[in-house]
Amino acid sequence: MTEAIYHALKFDTAHCSGCMSCARICPTQAVRVRRGHAVMLADRCIDCGECFKVCLKGAVLSLTDSIADLSKFAYKVAVPSPALYTEFDLDVTPGTILEALKLCGFDDAVSMSASCGSTTVATELFFSEFRGQYPLISSFCPSVVRLIQVKYPDLVDQLMPILPPREVAAKEIKAQKVVETGLPPESIAVVYITPCPAKMVAIASHPGIEASYFDSAVSIRDLFQLLAAAVAKVRETGRPPAESESSKGLTWAYLGGVPRMVPAENSLCVAGLPNVIRILDDIEKGRLRGYAFVECHGCPEGCVSGALTVENPYVARARAIRLTQSFGEGPPTERSKVEALYRQKFYHVKAHPGARPLKPLDSDISRAIAKMKERDRIVALLPGIDCGACGAPSCEAFAEDVVLGQAEESSCVFVRQRQVADLVDKLSDLIGARPQDELAKGARK
Amino acid sequence: MSQDEFERVYEITGRDFTNAGRVSTGIKDILKGMGIRPEIVRRVAIASYEAEMNMVMYSHGGTLTLRVSPSDVTMQVVDKGPGIQDVALAMQEGYSTATQEMREMGFGAGMGLPNIKKNADVFEIVSAVGTGTSLMIQVHIG
Numbered sequence: 001m002t003e004a005i006y007h008a009l010k011f012d013t014a015h016c017s018g019c020m021s022c023a024r025i026c027p028t029q030a031v032r033v034r035r036g037h038a039v040m041l042a043d044r045c046i047d048c049g050e051c052f053k054v055c056l057k058g059a060v061l062s063l064t065d066s067i068a069d070l071s072k073f074a075y076k077v078a079v080p081s082p083a084l085y086t087e088f089d090l091d092v093t094p095g096t097i098l099e100a101l102k103l104c105g106f107d108d109a110v111s112m113s114a115s116c117g118s119t120t121v122a123t124e125l126f127f128s129e130f131r132g133q134y135p136l137i138s139s140f141c142p143s144v145v146r147l148i149q150v151k152y153p154d155l156v157d158q159l160m161p162i163l164p165p166r167e168v169a170a171k172e173i174k175a176q177k178v179v180e181t182g183l184p185p186e187s188i189a190v191v192y193i194t195p196c197p198a199k200m201v202a203i204a205s206h207p208g209i210e211a212s213y214f215d216s217a218v219s220i221r222d223l224f225q226l227l228a229a230a231v232a233k234v235r236e237t238g239r240p241p242a243e244s245e246s247s248k249g250l251t252w253a254y255l256g257g258v259p260r261m262v263p264a265e266n267s268l269c270v271a272g273l274p275n276v277i278r279i280l281d282d283i284e285k286g287r288l289r290g291y292a293f294v295e296c297h298g299c300p301e302g303c304v305s306g307a308l309t310v311e312n313p314y315v316a317r318a319r320a321i322r323l324t325q326s327f328g329e330g331p332p333t334e335r336s337k338v339e340a341l342y343r344q345k346f347y348h349v350k351a352h353p354g355a356r357p358l359k360p361l362d363s364d365i366s367r368a369i370a371k372m373k374e375r376d377r378i379v380a381l382l383p384g385i386d387c388g389a390c391g392a393p394s395c396e397a398f399a400e401d402v403v404l405g406q407a408e409e410s411s412c413v414f415v416r417q418r419q420v421a422d423l424v425d426k427l428s429d430l431i432g433a434r435p436q437d438e439l440a441k442g443a444r445k
Numbered sequence: 446m447s448q449d450e451f452e453r454v455y456e457i458t459g460r461d462f463t464n465a466g467r468v469s470t471g472i473k474d475i476l477k478g479m480g481i482r483p484e485i486v487r488r489v490a491i492a493s494y495e496a497e498m499n500m501v502m503y504s505h506g507g508t509l510t511l512r513v514s515p516s517d518v519t520m521q522v523v524d525k526g527p528g529i530q531d532v533a534l535a536m537q538e539g540y541s542t543a544t545q546e547m548r549e550m551g552f553g554a555g556m557g558l559p560n561i562k563k564n565a566d567v568f569e570i571v572s573a574v575g576t577g578t579s580l581m582i583q584v585h586i587g
Contacts, residue, residue, distance in 0.1 A: 277548035281470050284487060285494035286560070360480025365515045365586065368479040369451045372513075375478075378452070402480070 003041040008063045008200035009052060013037045015059035020388040027273040028150065032401070033391035043359060047198040048273055048298045049307025053078070062197045062308060064219040066161035067105045067226075073189035073215070075181050078106040079169055080193035082113075082253040083303040084220055085245070085323060086316040092231055094243035101232035104223065106191070108177075110277035112169035117333035119165040120248065125339060126162050127292070133158055135268075135283065135291040138258065142198040143298035144276055145353055152280045152427035153355030161349050165252055166192060166199075168347060170213035173330025191385035193223060195253075195306030196299065211350065219308035243325075246330025254302040256322040258295045271297035279281065361403060375399045383414045410427040451475070451513040454510040457497060459506040459524075462550070469494040471510055472520075479513065485586055488564040489518050492582050495557045496522045502547055503527075507577065517566075520582040536562065536570070 016037045023031040023038065025033065030044035031051060038051075038059065052060040059247070068078050078101045085094045089130065101109035130136065139145050139160045148155050163171075170190045177188050192199060194217040202212035212301040233242065251257035255271040268291055270279045276296045281286050304320050305313030361371035378399040390411040392398035401407035410416045453475070455468045472493045476486045493509070499536050500507055500522065507524030529535050535542075543553025562568045567583035 099563075154487040281473070282466070284473060284490050285469055286491040287465065287494065299473055355478075355483060357477070357483065361478055363480060365479065365481070366449050369513055369515065372451050372475060372479055 004442045006201060007040065007042060007045050007051065007444055008197035008431075009040070009045070010049050010063060011038045011040060011062045012059045012061050015057045017057055017059075018391075019057070020391075020393075021054045021056070023391070023393045024388060025050045026393065027277060028147065029393050029397050031393070032406075033388075043356075044150065045327045046143045046150060046298075048143040048147075049197045050273065050308045052197065060127070062200070062221075062283070064194060064197065064200050064222065064308065065191075065216045066222060067116050067218060070105070070189050070191065070216055070218075074187040074283045075177065075183055075187045076106045076191055077158050077173060077177055078104075078109040078191050078193055078218075079112055079173060079214070080164070081166065081195050081220070081303055081306075082107065082250045082320070083306060083309060085250070086253070086319040087220060087224065087309060087311045088228075088231065090251050090319055090322055091154040092235075093243060094245035095243040096231060096234050097227070098244070099234045099241045101193070103230040103233060104226050106128055110169075110173050111249060112165055112328055112425070113244065113246040115169035115172055115176060115251055116165040116249040117246070117330065118172075118338045118341075119162065119347065121170050121333050121335055121338040122168075122342050123160065123162050125342050126160070135288055135294045136160050137280075137283070137294045137337055138257075138293070139349070139353070140252070141296060141298045141303075142164075142202055143196075143273070144296040146198070146201075146356075147273065147276065147298070148280065149353055149356040151277075152284060153357040155280060156353055156355050158283070159353060161352055162347050163349055167213050171346075174213065177416060191215065192217040193220060194218065195220050195309045197307060198298070220306075221265045221308045221310055225309050243327075244330075247324045247327045248330055248333075250320060250327060252303075254304050254317050255297055255300075256295075257302065257320065257324065257371075267291060267293040267295065269295040269297075272300040273298050285291075353394050361400070371403045373441075375403045378402050378409065381409070381415055382412055387413075389413050446554060451479075451511075453511045455509045455511070457500045457506055457509060457524075459501060459504050461501060461506075465498060465501045468497045475511070476513070476518065481513075481518070481586060485518070485584060489584050492535055492561045492564040492584070493520055495561045496520065496580060496582065498522050498552065499557050502543065502552060504578070516586055518584045518586060519528075520580070522578075522580040522582065524577045524579070526575060526577040528577055529572040530574055532570055532572050547555060 018033045018036040020033055023090065025031055027048060028044045028046055030041045032039050052062055085304050087098055088097065098109040098111060110240040137155065137158050137160065145159060148159060174188060174190050175183060177187050192214045194200065200217045203217050207278060256269045270276055275296065279294060301313040301317045304316035308343050379396055382395040382399065390398050390407065392401055398407060398412060402409050411421060457468060469490055473486055473490045476489060485541040490548035497509065505526050510521040512519045513542045534540055539555040540561045541555035547553045561582060565582045566585045572578040
C-alpha cells in the first residue's frame with residue numbers, strides 16, 4: 001500500500017550530468033545517481049531545495065505554479081512571504097511591492113502581518129496551557145516538519161500544533177474575499193508568493209501532509225523580473241502607496257526573528273538542515289528538556305535564504321532586520337477576539353502531522369537484524385572515502401542500497417578492482433604460473 | 446554472538462567531550478534502520494546517551510557493546526575505572542560528583558544513572574573502586 005509521494009522538485013534528465021553535487025548535499029540522502037543521472041528516492045525527500053540551490057546545470061526543477069496556471073480562477077489575491085520584501089532595495093517599500101503585484105495579474109495583494117499578530121497570540125495561549133513533553137518545536141518550516149516525520153518520528157508530538165502565520169493569513173483572507181466579492185470560495189485563488197519549494201507540497205495536498213489553505217504558490221524567482229518592472233511603474237506614478245506592513249509580520253522570515261512567545265533564555269533558534277539535525281538528535285537523547293521552544297528553519301538564514309529567492313541571503317537578512325526596525329508594531333491584535341477563535345480551534349492544525357518513518361531494512365525484525373549485519377559486512381569491504389563513483393552519497397548509504405537490492409556490490413570501483421585482481425590470481429593459478437613469478441624470473445635474467 | 450543477534454562494540458575515550466554523543470547517535474540510526482518502534486528508540490537513545498556521557502565525564506574510558514536481538518536491545522557498558530564509591534548514593538536523583546567545569550557544560554544534574562534506570566526494563570550496575578563500573582541496560586522490543 002504505497003501512496004505516491006508528491007514532491008515540488010523534479011530532476012530534468014536532459015540537463016543532468018550526474019555530477020553528484022545534489023546527492024552529496026542532500027540532508028536526507030534522498031538522491032542517487034543511476035545510469036549517469038540523478039534519481040530521487042521519494043520517501044526520503046523533504047523538499048528542502050538544497051539540490052535546487054546547488055545544481056549549476058539547471059537540472060532541478062521546482063514545480064510551483066505560474067501566473068498563467070491561475071486563469072481558471074475568477075479572482076486572484078497574492079499573499080507574499082515577508083521574504084519577498086527583502087528582495088528589493090530598502091527604498092522599495094512593502095506597500096510598493098504589494099501595489100506592483102496588482103500589475104502582475106493579481107486582483108489584490110494583501111500583507112500577512114495582521115495574521116502574524118494573531119498567530120503570536122494563539123501560540124502564547126497554547127504555551128500557557130501546554131503540559132506535555134518539552135521542548136516544543138516550531139512547525140512553520142515544512143521541510144523541518146517533514147524531516148521530523150521521516151527521520152525523527154518519535155518527535156512528531158513535540159511539533160507546535162498551531163498553524164503558521166501564512167496559513168492563518170490564507171484562511172482569513174479567503175473568508176474576507178468571499179464576503180467582499182460575493183464569489184464562491186472555489187472561484188477565488190489565494191496565492192502564496194513563496195521563497196521555497198517546500199510550501200508548494202502542502203498546497204498540492206495529498207495524504208500524510210497537512211493540507212494548505214492556499215490554492216496556489218508562485219515562486220519569487222519566477223515572478224521576479226515581471227515584478228521588478230511593475231515596481232518601476234508604481235514608482236513612476238510618484239504616489240507613495242499605503243503601508244500595511246508591521247514589524248510583527250516581518251520578523252517571521254529570518255533566523256532568530258520569530259516573535260518571542262517564550263522568554264529568549266528558554267528557547268533556541270537554529271537554522272540550516274545539518275544544524276537542525278544536530279538539535280533534533282539532542283532532543284531525541286533527552287538533552288534539551290530544559291528548553292521550552294526550539295525555532296527551526298531549514299534554510300541557513302531562514303525564509304529569506306529560501307531556494308526560490310534571488311538576493312544574496314545575507315543581504316536579504318540585513319534588509320529584513322532593517323525593515324523590522326523601521327516599521328512599528330502595527331495595529332494592536334485584539335486579544336479577546338483571538339482568544340475566542342482559539343477556543344474554537346481556529347488556529348490549530350486540522351490534523352497533527354503523523355510519523356512517516358523511513359522504510360526499515362526489513363519489516364520483520366529478525367530479517368532486519370540479518371540485513372544490518374550484512375550491511376556492516378559490506379561497509380567493511382568499502383574504502384570509506386565516500387567518493388560517490390557508485391552514485392550513492394556515502395559508503396554506508398551504498399551498503400544499505402546493496403542490502404535492499406537497489407545496487408550491486410560491484411558498482412563500487414574499489415570492490416570491482418579487487419574482484420578483477422582476484423580473478424587474475426585465480427586464472428594464473430589455473431595456468432600454473434603467477435604473472436609476478438614470470439616478472440621475477442625476467443628480472444633475474 | 447548468536448545467529449540472529451546484531452552486535453557492535455564502541456570504544457569511548459574518557460574526557461573526550463568533542464566526540465561525546467556520537468555513540469548514542471549511531472545507536473539510534475541502527476535501531477531506526479531496523480524498524481524498531483519510535484518510543485523504544487527514544488528510551489534507548491536517552492539511556493545510551495546518559496551512559497556514554499557518564500563514561501566520558503567520570504571514567505578513564507571503556508566500551509559500550511550494543512546487542513540487538515528480536516526481543517531486546519541490550520547495552521553492556523564497561524569502563525576502566527575509577528569506580529563508584531557508593532552505588533546506592535549515585536543512584537539517587539540529584540546526587541552528582543560533577544566538577545564545576547562539567548556543570549558549566551550543562552551536566553551534573555544528578556539525573557544520569559536514575560534516567561538510565563527509568564528508561565530501561567532491566568538495569569544492573571556493578572562497581573569496584575580501582576577497577577571500574579559496568580552497567581547492563583536492557584530494553585524489551587516487543
